[in-house]
Amino acid sequence: MTATGAAWRNWARTETARPIRVERPSSAGAVQRAVRAAAASGLPLKAAGAGHSFTGIAVATGVLLELDDLSGLVEVDRERRSATILAGTRLSDVSRLLSPHGLALQNLGDIDRQTIAGALSTGTHGTGIGFTGLAGRVRAVTLVTGDGTLRRISADESPELLPAVALALGALGVLVDITVECVDAFVLSAVEAREPFAETVQAAEARARVSDHFEFYWFPHTDAALTKTNTRLPAGSRRQPLPRARRWFDDDVMANGVYRAVCATGVVVPAVVPTLNRAATRLTGSRRFTDHSHRVFTTTRSVRFAEMEYGIPVSELPAVLAEIRALIDIERWRISFPLEVRFAAADDLWLSTASGRETAYVAVHRYYRDAHTEYFRAVEEVFRRHGGRPHWGKIHYLGADELRELYPRFDDFVALRNDLDPKRVFANPYLDRVLGA
Secondary structure, eight states: OOSTTOOEEOTTSSOEEOOSEEEOOOSHHHHHHHHHHHHHHTOOEEEEOSSOOSSSTTOOSSEEEEOTTSOSEEEEETTTTEEEEETTOBHHHHHHHHGGGTEEOSOOOSOOOSBHHHHHHHTOOOSBTTSOOGGGGEEEEEEEOTTSOEEEEESSSSGGGHHHHTSOTTOSOEEEEEEEEOEEOEEEEEEEEEEEHHHHHHHHHHHHHHSSEEEEEEOTTOSEEEEEEEEEEETTSOOBOOOHHHHIIIIIIIIIIIHHHHHHHHHHOGGGHHHHHHHHHHHSOOEEEEEEHHHHHOOOOOSOEEEEEEEEEGGGHHHHHHHHHHHHHHHTOOOOSOEEEEEEOOBOOTTOTTBTSOEEEEEEEEETTSOOHHHHHHHHHHHHHTTOEEOTTSOOOOOHHHHHTTOTTHHHHHHHHHHHOTTOTTOOHHHHHHHOO
């Protein structure tokens, strides 16, 4: 999607739109003009990042803002370890731009193709029970509100609003730039291993608490977990990156090429999925390597899928996984994609899935050519029984009434939305559902 009138679709192919017009601002002033023009003509306006959300959060029915030209590093404060970054900058570029200054993002998710504004607005997180999601590191934002006003919100200017605008679903305005607290550059020592599933689940919380970054995957129909443990080391530590040939074989050939063929086979012959999953876990070998943090945190994913992810209290993790496993067995579903389990620290953001509590994240996936609705709706009921909160950028079926019960500051956020965007310039069907019209 690059031209006015052309169809837009997200990466997962779960959402499409045909905006009336497309604009590509390259400055704060251009964003202001676009917002004012949309408001004057009665058209809704949405800023879209890289299209990596699985929900309709970025769907533009009126004016679509593409922020690719609003990209780059504005300034770095080395003493305070902070950086101001334009909203359309991809996370992969953020890491590259920070590196010459001896800085890095404290944590990252497992992909870095999102824009920083999109990642913050949907609550993107990595893993590590001692670390918040990306939005937890926001120290200031500049945004354009519904009447085209340019607002700066920081520790010095309207600080009480920062926990709302740092993770705002695109409902309060268009982000122009973001100031994030960084850390000194570091390397990660990675250990990846295949381990018994039951033992991994039983020890998961303890391992999360003694590890800097711990996560694991489970392929349904198997008894094995694929664990990943990353340990933070100073920037000057000796690096031992994966050889280029090994990385190419593991990530390009096996994790993407062969796995794409496995998923496609499962669509045609579902009965073979358990056998293929067991083979996949056997072929996934253990490996150790040490490299720059962003090269260890992130991976390349080219196999398309649909995803649902919920944040739950850490103590609920064993019960949730046991119920999902039993559900898959009872329904005799054939699920080719693994479940992913990660952890995050509590934060104080109004709409964060980790607001006020340490959180375990459980993500379920389906290959994009497999029907996902029945599976996701059933698993969502499991999550809801255990106090789960849905990731804003991933598929879920909740509306404002259900979400209000999960977030103590929900009504405060709606009130702020009424103040900053009373005419709902930034509304779309997804926001109408999750926040109310």
